[in-house]
Amino acid sequence: GIFIENDGNSIAFNETPGHGHDAVFSMSSGQLSALVLSFTLALNQRYAKHTLLLVDDPVQTLDEINVAGFVELLRTEFQDRQIIMSTHEDRMSAYFRYKYKKFGMSAGRINFMEAARSGIDSR
Known part of the structure; x- marks a missing residue:
């Protein structure tokens, strides 16, 4: 586990309480993203005043296990929120939509590049 410690000026993510080594400095980019x-x-779960959650490309450095955990976390713990997520990966977008629809939740996709091209083509 990771313990969050606050000295009044900053926070540290320590593997052992009271230990002076911040775990952030020994993590991979995927681990940092997950953290x-x-x-x-x-x-957000504790302090948000709105039901809209915007997430910008959260899966770019996560491995498949963390992506699966992330979608399950959003699906179960943030089911009362409208979630708008951007990603550059069609496969991830499809996976997220599949997981939501499998449990009877609504999900959609907007491809802004396709929308822009069709708007240009229709002129």
């Missing part, structure tokens, strides 16, 4: 997502979502 930032977890921390941000926890703060």
